[in-house]
Amino acid sequence: MHRRMFATAAAVVLLAAGCTTGGTDTPQQDAAGPAELLFWNTGSDEQAASLQVAADRYKETHPDVTVKVQAISWDDGHAKVLTAATSKSGPDIISGGLSWGIEFGELGGMIDLNAYDIAQAKQQTRPELWNSITSTDGAVYGIPMDMVLYVFYYRPDLLEAAGVTKAPATWEELFAAVEKVKASGVVTPLVEEWGTFEWLPWFNYLKQAGGALYSDDCSQVTISSDQAVLATTTWADQYRKYGVPKATVDVGNGLAKGEYAMAIGASYLAGGFDAAHPELKGKWQTAPLPVGPAGAGSFVGGKIVGAMAHTRFPQAAADFVTWLYTDEAVEILQREVFTRGGELYISPRPELLDKANASDNLRQTLKATLNTVTGPPNCKGWETSGSEVSKRLQAVVNDGKDPKAALDEAATIMQDNLR
Amino acid sequence: MTAVITKPATPARNHRARQVARWRRAVPGYFMLLPFVALFCGFLVWPLLNSLYFAFTDFNGVKPPGWVGGENFARLWTEDTRFRKALLNSLIYVACAVTLSTAASLALALAFRGTSWQDRIMRTIFFLPSVTSTIAVMLIWRWIFSGERFGLANTVLSWFGAEPVSWLSTPRWTIPLLVLMAVWGGCGYGMVIFVSGLNAIPEEFYEAARLDGATLWQQFRYITLPQLGPVTTYVVITGLIGAFQVFEAVYIVFRAVSSVGGVQDSALMLVPYLYDMGFTRFQLGYASAIAWTLFLIIFVISMIQLRFTRAVREL
Structure with a gap:
């Protein structure tokens, strides 16, 4: 009996102690002494090493600030940053998906950089991109660090062999090209990469059809419009009629072997084609995505970089974050990211695209694409809704669900999450 | 001393x-x-x-938790269609995986129960998946069922002139593939337990049965199976607990094609759902409610299983 009472009392004490977990203090001024900042960069080891070179250069002009860059993977980066925010320990600066700033910031895990000097960064960034990282209440918890654009990759020789003389510029030309290339013997004429079979590639069709996810002021969900139905039908036809694989594929390998003739994929792929597949060198070209009835349009992604709320050095962290926008930092990152990982670094400052390690053809494609991009919505609940929308879209392809009905379901979920 | x-x-x-x-x-x-x-x-x-x-708060991981009483549990059981999907998927998966895994374990134990070097080698081979890194195994499964032509499953299909199949992106294949992975990975462990159980059955029982003219099937049905009762209960209950907690297979293999839960949530199970709510959507209070619900489900099913086994033994 006594033992049972003791156990119950111990449990109550432990439970009560558990209730005291948590705190709200947010440092506003830097602690005294030299600042040592830990920067968790979501991405490859090569990217982290490139950032470390930039950080070392920063230290030359800021001797009191030491930045140590560590790589965390995309697979578990989100959970790691959440754990850091929960335990109020770990990195001072993090980089991650474009929406992470709003997500972690609204939880109280990141600093609103409006309190620091980010005016120039805002001025230098494309408004569509800046809008995506700005919370609906105006807070900016992370500023863009790089950009990823959708690019149309193709093998001109395979297209020519099928009687297609130029890169398809419209939806009609795209699907006509798919049929011709298929008839010429290419097993899989077109593939999608970057968010394959998720909402990302569908978003391109949505923009090209003239649709939108939300109204401009985020007050209404607009996903079940006629334009969205057209976009969904066209996107689903890729898989149902034209044999686009639903699983992620190795674009470089497929293009090199001639198994794929065209690919809609992320800009970061371009840097690795020639290095990983020397036989592909000079055989591939790029173009902006084919346009739809409403014209051109595509999704822009990338990373944000911001300071964690628990950092003891918010001013130093914010200074370093904004320094990444300077000509000097961008030049280092463009060079180092390409040298170390064969990747293309696209700065959020579009005017510096000319200095990127890319062919003229790719640079022209990126410049043309940049003029018509839209970032992820900054409306409340989108992060929760995104995967739900994907599931409804997948049902259109797999179950033959009516696109309008699927979009109506998605709209209901988005509207609920918007409240 | x-x-x-x-x-x-x-x-x-x-x-x-x-x-x-x-x-x-x-x-x-x-x-x-x-x-x-x-x-x-x-x-x-x-x-x-x-x-x-x-589980009784709205804890989001960063801000201090606020008490919400039983709201999380009410939402879970009355409103959350995704939870119902995860629960249904889990029940189907657990029933198939535990049944097939137990049957395969028993079959392997009967086949390789001896002390000859051949039996020892076979037991070692079948036990290997249990001591291999789960992550490595799952990455190999992901490669085997890759939708591209280089995936092993599609390569084999191509030998017979069949078109490649998008294994991981086709919802109707999801649970069969998960069950296959579970049976392959789990039957070696069950086999070892069954072998020890089989070797503990006195040989005299079989000698007496043979003298009475019992066939092999009758010996298995009336001696082996009843004598293995406690061992079977152990194998089933540990298998059941493990199957309800499946995570790596869903997270690693099916994450290749879609967000947590696979295409159309066809691979969504309770623990991946818990992870998704906690670490992707920051609803750690709600995720805790899912965790305790999972505990209760496993507890109740295990109790039913134990009672059922005891009742059968007393018949």
Whole structure:
């Protein structure tokens, strides 16, 4: 009996102690002494090493600030940053998906950089991109660090062999090209990469059809419009009629072997084609995505970089974050990211695209694409809704669900999450 | 070892002396237990109690938790269609995986129960998946069922002129593939347990049965199976607990094609759903409610299984 009472009392004490977990203090001024900042960069080891070179250069002009860059993977980066925010320990600066700033910031895990000097960064960034990282209440918890654009990759020789003389510029030309290339013997004429079979590639069709996810002021969900139905039908036809694989594929390998003739994929792929597949060198070209009835349009992604709320050095962290926008930092990152990982670094400052390690053809494609991009919505609940929308879209392809009905379901979920 | 010697005395003094002696003997033991108790409390009891508390809060991981009472549980059972999907998927998966895995384990144990080197080698081979890194195994499964032509499954299909199949992106294949992975990975462990159970059955039982003219099937049906009852219960219950907690297979293999839960949530199970709500959507309070619901489900099913086994044994 006594033992049972003791156990119950111990449990109550432990439970009560558990209730005291948590705190709200947010440092506003830097602690005294030299600042040592830990920067968790979501991405490859090569990217982290490139950032470390930039950080070392920063230290030359800021001797009191030491930045140590560590790589965390995309697979578990989100959970790691959440754990850091929960335990109020770990990195001072993090980089991650474009929406992470709003997500972690609204939880109280990141600093609103409006309190620091980010005016120039805002001025230098494309408004569509800046809008995506700005919370609906105006807070900016992370500023863009790089950009990823959708690019149309193709093998001109395979297209020519099928009687297609130029890169398809419209939806009609795209699907006509798919049929011709298929008839010429290419097993899989077109593939999608970057968010394959998720909402990302569908978003391109949505923009090209003239649709939108939300109204401009985020007050209404607009996903079940006629334009969205057209976009969904066209996107689903890729898989149902034209044999686009639903699983992620190795674009470089497929293009090199001639198994794929065209690919809609992320800009970061371009840097690795020639290095990983020397036989592909000079055989591939790029173009902006084919346009739809409403014209051109595509999704822009990338990373944000911001300071964690628990950092003891918010001013130093914010200074370093904004320094990444300077000509000097961008030049280092463009060079180092390409040298170390064969990747293309696209700065959020579009005017510096000319200095990127890319062919003229790719640079022209990126410049043309940049003029018509839209970032992820900054409306409340989108992060929760995104995967739900994907599931409804997948049902259109797999179950033959009516696109309008699927979009109506998605709209209901988005509207609920918007409240 | 030191002996405690006491002089003959009154019963009360004797009792007290015995108590002191018992304490002296016990104290070093308790001291030796302390590191374990500290770790057990710090890394199991404390997080468990915290999670129970969080299940009744709106904890998001960063802001202090706010008490919401039973709201999380009410939402889980009455509103959350995704939870229902995860629960249904889990029940189908658990039923198939545990049944097939147990049957395969028993079949393997019967086939390789001997002490010959051939049987030992076969047992080692079948046991290997149990001691192999789960992550590595799952990455290999992902490669085997890759939708591209280089995936092993599609390569085999291509030998027969069949078109490649998008295994991981086709919802109707999802649970069969998960069950296949579970049976392949789990039957070796069950086999070892069954082999020890089989070897504990007295040979005299079979000799008597043979003298009575029992066939092999009758020996299996009326001697082997009943004698393996407790072992089978153990294999089934541990298999059931493991199957309800499936995570790596869903997270690693099906994450290749879609967000957590695979295409159209066809691979969504309770633990991946819990992870998704907690670490992707920051609803750690709600995720804790899912965790405790999962505990209750496993507890109830295990109790039913134990009662059922006991009832069958008493028939």
